[in-house]
Amino acid sequence: MNEKTTEVKPSAYDLKELLKEIKSQGLEVAEDGAEVIYKAVMAWITKSALLSENKIDDIIVIAQKYIDDMVLPQIDKIDGKSE
Numbered sequence: 001m002n003e004k005t006t007e008v009k010p011s012a013y014d015l016k017e018l019l020k021e022i023k024s025q026g027l028e029v030a031e032d033g034a035e036v037i038y039k040a041v042m043a044w045i046t047k048s049a050l051l052s053e054n055k056i057d058d059i060i061v062i063a064q065k066y067i068d069d070m071v072l073p074q075i076d077k078i079d080g081k082s083e
Contacts, residue, residue: 031078
């Protein structure tokens with residue numbers, strides 16, 4: 001009998017692979033941590049953009065809701081369930 005084993009190729013930006021990597025680094029609550037970090041970074045970027053004399057970076061403040069709408073659902077998928 002000749003059995004063939006099928007090798008599963010990793011896919012780009014596979015959230016399950018990311019979760020395995022984060023857990024291997026000791027962070028069990030990856031999704032919660034990612035959300036806290038994302039929100040803190042966005043708050044810092046927004047505050048900095050408003051303080052900056054450069055008006056081009058103000059677009060971040062305008063676009064934040066759209067960025068959140070794209071990023072937060074992806075963060076929600078880290079643990080493999082959608083809540």
